[in-house]
Amino acid sequence: MAQQSVGLTAYGGYIPRLRLQRKAVAQANAWVAPNFLGKGKGERSMANWDEDAVTMAVEAARDLLGPDDDRSHVDALYFGSTTMPFKDRLNSGIIAAALTLEQSVRAVDVASTQRAGTSALMQALSAVKAGEAKNALVLASDHRKTKAVTSQELDFGDGAAAVMVGTDNVIARYLGGASLTVDFVDHFRGDTEEFDYNWEERWIRDEGFSKIVPKAVKAALENSGITAGDIKHFVLPCIFGDKFAQQLAKRSGISPDAARDTLAANCGETGAAHSLVMLVHTLQTEAKPGDKVLVLHFGGGCDALVFEATDKLSSQAGKRGITGSLKNRVEETNYLKFLTFNGLIEWEKGMRAEQDKKTALTTLYRNEDMLMGLVGGRCKETGVVQFPRSRISVNPNKHTVDTQEPYKFAEKKAKILSWSADFLSFSMNPPNHYGMVVFDEGGRIMMDFTDVEAGTVDSGMEVKLVFRIKEFDEKRGFRRYFWKAVPIASSAAKSQTGQAAE
């Protein structure tokens, strides 16, 4: 029987646009930790206050899936993260709802280890190999909290990556892999803790990475039937510097030149997402058809997977991926803002923030596609689209009854009709921007804006829609999600939308 080719068929990526300047962090903390001044170089990605592992995963997935409304081909979803917002509520279920995937999708959360991303990928590969899934979406995302004045706050970054596993139009064929499970506790995050507790870096490097990774590499090469010399790209997240990664490659018989950019300088290590972030980055930059790529992730042992890029790789050229995300950057020099966004500072939010944010779960479920998937309605009779959907159409010329079919807004083109920058209402990132967003193909939504360049917003500007945290219910540990508009600064137009045809 001819071996069916299983592998990656598409990719996507997302790195939040804010880049915290390490110099600002190191200088702010130099009074207590002058030893970190040497690390005050480059920048790390920094999630906006309304982003978490789920929202970043949704963004990476949307990059992969593209703007097509029909996502019925996705039949499995594996989500790897160590910072899932819910301990018990299927986090991949939130993602599936935001992406408007079918209810029949097999959605799985893979957690509790830095190799959650690669383990999610291995599960997807197994499912597709076994014929249990045809198109398995793999998402890895992390938004790790760090205590102030730690090397982790400098080393880490926030981000997500997406790959699709399937059998058609494979861009990187899966050759084989191996997993090594070792209870090597380089760090841990206890059940009730927000932060990692870390052991000595030298021990982690010399006794952990240096000994465990080569074993996994050896096993993976054996299982995929290739030799170390065949590996063109050695993808290993680690915070010990490029030289160490090169040495580690060499120790396994792989050319040191194969060690790929850990993105330490311009992104930081994005936790469980980072092997896939680096993989997508490699596929976007240095990988050529025929190249063999070894993807590794260390954590409680090590995962190792070997892929071979195909000539279909160029099919993904239009994706933002990681390289596009890295280009979309805004320098952030305010360390206090980073601490505030991450809940590390108790600050006076004002009485307006005291409003109870309790979410009626019944209402949430009844309106699930509207609230999670930004699905409105389209009148089958008149074609008028609206948000939200309603039994009686809003169309002033014909209030048709029960004629609406679901209509997805999330990927549609839209512009700002009216807006304000509000200093009065509570916002985690004032001024609070919101306004009326009008869709080119009909419909409008009054919505929050995010990732705003203050001072650039005006009527007529194009926006793109993103799935974000709407509000935190701190009393109950819940968070609401909804969609927000991101004004595209480069689109500042003279003309405004006004009376759209409808």
Next chain:
Amino acid sequence: MASGIKDKVAILGMGCSKFGERWDAGPEELMVEAYLEAMQDAGIEPTQLDAAWFSTHIDEIGTGKGGTPLSLALRLPNIAVTRVENFCASGSEALRGAVYAVASGAADIALAVGVEKLKDTGYGGLPVGNMGTLNPQWSPSGSAPGNFAQLASAYRAKHGVSKEDLKRAIAHVSVKSHANGAKNPKAHLRNEVTEEQVLNAPMIAEPLGLFDCCGVSDGAAAAIVTTPEIAKAMGKKNIVTVKAMQLSVSNGLESQHNSWDGSYFHTARIAAKKAYKEAGIDNPREQVSMMEVHDCFSVTELVTMEDLFISPEGGAVKDVMDGFYDADGKVPCQIDGGLKCFGHPIGASGLRMAYEMYLQLQGRAGERQLPNPKIGLTHNLGGAPSQNVCSVTIIGAHGA
């Protein structure tokens, strides 16, 4: 075809408390203050009241729900009290209820009282509340200034007005209201301001600065209404009657359908047209003597001048800058200071507007009395530009 309300109901008496930061008074004291003035003005006994309408917007910090707060505070003789709430237009709703009761013949004399106690929140501005369980899950958690400020961006885009020109025009709106409010002993804010002060005030919600926003005040206002015949029989002179009462409520068009451009109030135009028809007014720019409009924010007042068909479409900036709406202009607007300076105790505001028109029509407005007004218009809005209720009421001299 309905015959309308014109001249069917007369105002027998009105009262209004001092508006402002009334640290000294709870809602009960405020209601009593407005009520006693109205009763004295009407010259009647409580036993002559047949029914009452009571408006208050915010239950949580105000007077509470139901009709009992009014009945208890005023010790009403166990008559019907209907509590009404329609956002910031609640006061006009109370008046409408009382007027309709008299017009229907169900009551000879009816009372309308509106009150709001806003300064028990612990902060400036309006308190934040939820609108049901679905709305807060998707609507922006913004503020009133943030919602109304959006008129500015849409109006600028539609009419090609520069940021600076619009900012200056809305500044003039506030300068004018402060000049008027300074002459009103019951007003919350009695200080005159300069255009420079307005332009340089701290930003609240782009482009609205501090002086573009109305006062957040405690206060109450009351009206007692009856038929013109009863008023005459009681020996009343200078009888003021209701000419029109219209209310238009959004049905989602503005917020969900792309035919609305965000620069005007869809409901205000409908309510105004209907009110002019009911009152028999065909040229409002010439026939309306004076107005109290819902100037919650300066930009609201500016666009409302067009929505009420006083200024031509796109012509409000010019009229405002020309002083058309100033105290000595053709159609004085906010002669009592408006929401801007008289203040905005939500449930009372619609009645407060009618109170000023009533005083002016009776020639009892003191230092701010206009020469010989015949027709007064009140415009009372609740909600946000994209979703609101809008009330337009016209009152005038009986027979005018």
